Amino acid sequence: MQKIWKRIFYPPAKINLTLEVVGKRADGYHLLRTVMLKLPKLRDRLVLMISSVSKMEIILKSNQKSIPLDEKNTCYRATQLFLEKINQKAKVEITLTKKIPFGAGLGGGSSDAAMTLLGLSQFFRKSLSKEQLISLASDVGKDVPFFLEEKEAALMTGLGDKREKSWSFKERFFVLVVKPPENVSTALAYGGLAEKMWFLKKKQRFNWSASLANKSVQKKSEIILSNSLYNDFEITIERQLPIIKEIKQSLLAFGAEGALMSGSGSTVFGIFSSLPKLERVQKIFKKHYSNFFVARGR
Incomplete structure (x- = not known):
């Protein structure tokens, strides 16, 4: 019987405490300065099951009917890019229970993708360096690298994907x-x-x-x-x-x-x-x- 690796993640939402548009690149993308904060009390539930097989297979399920279940989904793209990057085949099944509102500016899709990358990195025993994983995360979505940060808040620049500083606040609010x-x-x-x-x-x-x-x-x-x-x-x-x-x-x-x-x-x-x-x-x-x-x- 094929051994299945299973982990459960709880991707948090985020808010932008600041958001400044400071320029525009020649390709049309805007340059930003932003401070983002994770919201652990508002979170999705992501069940990741992985098994080694001879071909790539990505299966995505969700309780939210409006969520795409193909390449348009950030978790799907994250899985696809990760496996291609490390040149590995696997069957990856993702069951996503959405609690973070869709299309709300709360980073739900980005957070889900980040936890998917984290799980894949664990299964494949950190086959990518931290820098490589962050670069891959940026290819999935510009907010995704923030959710790979260990601290609750970060100052991000560039397209919103470059960390300048991260921290946790000293007092509760x-x-x-x-x-x-x-x-x-x-x-x-x-x-x-x-x-x-x-x-x-x-x-x-x-x-x-x-x-x-x-x-x-x-x-x-x-x-x-x-x-x-x-x-x-x-x-x-x-x-x-x-x-x-x-x-x-x-x-x-x-x-x-x-x-x-x-x-x-x-x-x-x-x-x-x-x-x-x-x-x-x-x-x-x-x-x-x-x-x-x-x-x-x-």
């Missing part, structure tokens, strides 16, 4: 994520930047990401964050979806230390200094925004 039913087109989000935001090209711009990273070693994390949250996309996306501004204002009105849209939307998060305060606001939001996704992320 709590994050509530709120996602309206509408999704935001990433292409439209970037298109709006060119039209609406003249200050993107100014070299004198403040470096929000580096500022937050430098402050991260200090205490009172939630206060530091409330003064350091920044997202270039907010001004354009709020014009498309006014509900985003309403959610932000509501979170602040109920005591969040800070609130921001994550990524290019449409998820908004609030930072709280205590769990009881977050849970109280969570109950209010679930009643008022009954068709929204509302959950604790950290």
